[in-house]
Amino acid sequence: MKIATLFILSLFPCFVGAQEKVKDTLFFAYDSNYINTYPENPNDYYIKDGSGARIGGFYFIEVQKIKNCKTKKREISLKEYIRSSKFYDENRRLKLWDYDLSTYLKNYVIFLVKTENGKKSYIQVESSFEIE
Amino acid sequence: MLMRMHKFIKYSVCFFIALFLLSCSNDVLEKNQENVKTVTTDLELSKFSNPNIAQNVEVDFENVNVIEKDDFKISEFLAKEKVVNTFESDVLQNHLKYQGVTIESEGKSQSYFLEVFTLAKSAVYPETITNLKDFTGGLNVYSFDGENLGSVVVRNGKAANVSGKNELDVLTKTINLFYAPSDITSKIPLCKETYTQTVWLTQDVWRIISNGSKILEVIYVGEKVTKTTNTVPYPCESSGDVEAIKLQRIAQYSHYSENGQYLGESSSFQIMDYLTGKAKCLNDLLNKNGNSFVQNLFSKFEGTSKFDIAISSVDALPKTVDGVVTYLNGRTLEPKGKLIQIEISTTEVNKRAPLEVARIILHEYIHADIYRKLGTVLAMNVENLDFKTTYENYEREQHSVMAKLYVQSMKEALKQFHQSILPGDIKAYTDYYKEPPSDAFYEALAWGGLRDSRVKAWNELSDEKKASIEALASRVEQFSKTSPCSN
Numbered sequence: 001m002k003i004a005t006l007f008i009l010s011l012f013p014c015f016v017g018a019q020e021k022v023k024d025t026l027f028f029a030y031d032s033n034y035i036n037t038y039p040e041n042p043n044d045y046y047i048k049d050g051s052g053a054r055i056g057g058f059y060f061i062e063v064q065k066i067k068n069c070k071t072k073k074r075e076i077s078l079k080e081y082i083r084s085s086k087f088y089d090e091n092r093r094l095k096l097w098d099y100d101l102s103t104y105l106k107n108y109v110i111f112l113v114k115t116e117n118g119k120k121s122y123i124q125v126e127s128s129f130e131i132e
Numbered sequence: 133m134l135m136r137m138h139k140f141i142k143y144s145v146c147f148f149i150a151l152f153l154l155s156c157s158n159d160v161l162e163k164n165q166e167n168v169k170t171v172t173t174d175l176e177l178s179k180f181s182n183p184n185i186a187q188n189v190e191v192d193f194e195n196v197n198v199i200e201k202d203d204f205k206i207s208e209f210l211a212k213e214k215v216v217n218t219f220e221s222d223v224l225q226n227h228l229k230y231q232g233v234t235i236e237s238e239g240k241s242q243s244y245f246l247e248v249f250t251l252a253k254s255a256v257y258p259e260t261i262t263n264l265k266d267f268t269g270g271l272n273v274y275s276f277d278g279e280n281l282g283s284v285v286v287r288n289g290k291a292a293n294v295s296g297k298n299e300l301d302v303l304t305k306t307i308n309l310f311y312a313p314s315d316i317t318s319k320i321p322l323c324k325e326t327y328t329q330t331v332w333l334t335q336d337v338w339r340i341i342s343n344g345s346k347i348l349e350v351i352y353v354g355e356k357v358t359k360t361t362n363t364v365p366y367p368c369e370s371s372g373d374v375e376a377i378k379l380q381r382i383a384q385y386s387h388y389s390e391n392g393q394y395l396g397e398s399s400s401f402q403i404m405d406y407l408t409g410k411a412k413c414l415n416d417l418l419n420k421n422g423n424s425f426v427q428n429l430f431s432k433f434e435g436t437s438k439f440d441i442a443i444s445s446v447d448a449l450p451k452t453v454d455g456v457v458t459y460l461n462g463r464t465l466e467p468k469g470k471l472i473q474i475e476i477s478t479t480e481v482n483k484r485a486p487l488e489v490a491r492i493i494l495h496e497y498i499h500a501d502i503y504r505k506l507g508t509v510l511a512m513n514v515e516n517l518d519f520k521t522t523y524e525n526y527e528r529e530q531h532s533v534m535a536k537l538y539v540q541s542m543k544e545a546l547k548q549f550h551q552s553i554l555p556g557d558i559k560a561y562t563d564y565y566k567e568p569p570s571d572a573f574y575e576a577l578a579w580g581g582l583r584d585s586r587v588k589a590w591n592e593l594s595d596e597k598k599a600s601i602e603a604l605a606s607r608v609e610q611f612s613k614t615s616p617c618s619n
Contacts, residue, residue: 040457052451053451053460054584055531055586056531063343063349093527099466099506099530106343108343126341126348132449132581
């Protein structure tokens, strides 16, 4: 029973009330050299590889901030995750397929994990795409 | 002896009373057990992936409420959280409700476990799906073995299968059995062959932020009022049964297939218009004057398309690019469920000539059409094949697709709109340039928003062509910026 409980907890490291079906969770380390926020769009998180709204750009929208999240999952690098994905090609004219990346990431529950003074805080986000 | 007898009688009476009471309660219990057996056969809360349901919800099998209506038998039982969770929301009431339902119809039985989100302004969930006239909210629906079947949204008693899952049709149809909008049914007109009925429908529109089928947040976007005038046959030859007449009326506003399957709140495409000021004026002129390009574009959303469009005005759309804040004219967001949202910047629109504003609106409608195509299994025809090939050849870049496939028809649309709606512009242009606006001028205008060095189709043009387009397109700046609508 103990094993089963621990297993369930590892599947749902952060309880979200309206969880409907099992989705894998991705924890990305918040790298301020790769993730940008701007005062005019405070709830949006842009990535350095995004193509931008004028051409069609990927970004994250904040869902909620979570202070206490009991997970032992390690964060991974968002930059490495994107650049090693099939949506990114260094040699292509438009390096990132922003729309496809956004569609793909909708299959996951995503957290950006900020570490400040050894303390972690979690921002739940969802992928999005906008075009002018 | 007498004492002993008295004691015996006393005990006997008590025994029979107890037996009688027990037999009564057994009768009740048997009935309940029968219903319980029907509704709970397969309910396995421990299998639910939602940890709150799996670990924190208990079911009250003792009180099963059974209601029969038409050919439907609805058995309901309540469930509640052992430890009541609350959450903070400006939009939703802060408690979740749970309920089990089994619906039997035409020899088949379908069971649902409901997680109920109630809108803040709604009445509290009445703990039954048969009396939801004052309820507005969302139902997260699970099968009894924990599979999430999707969501049903209820607005003042009317249910819509927003997930479009077949498994939810029975639930949606059952809820709608009890839906009777008062404005349609309360007045039974005098008996004559037909009568004209004007119906004002007010719809609340919410932006549902979701991860897949998981509803994370429901944001109230606004209210959409539509007026429909119908000539309706009055059922004089029918039985005269008021209930039958009501059902007939309701059927006109619900959408059922020929075999009775509920098809959802509305099978037709909707444009929800929240534009204001000049943008609203020009969008209305584009739509109401039957611009053939717009009609053709929207016709593709009809029928099997699963998308609606919400277009709204926002003050401004600032974006930081390379450390500099720039402002977008408009933007189209990728579909959230069924809805494609378009935002038009009021600040930018007010700086521009009406013809340019029409171009901006058309440009965003085309993005919506591209999203529709990307999110739909397209039939194999020349147009769709063309789209798929172009989308791949131009590296999945929407503006190149627009340049290759839409610029020519947009040119015609702008020309038609300009000449029919803005004759003052035509005269001013002709007086100034000593020639009427040419096709090349409208084509140049259609390239607006596409003249970017990162747009492959733009880069493919010769330098001479690019210069010509730039020069002609700049002529639009000469036009008056005044809105053609008086208010």
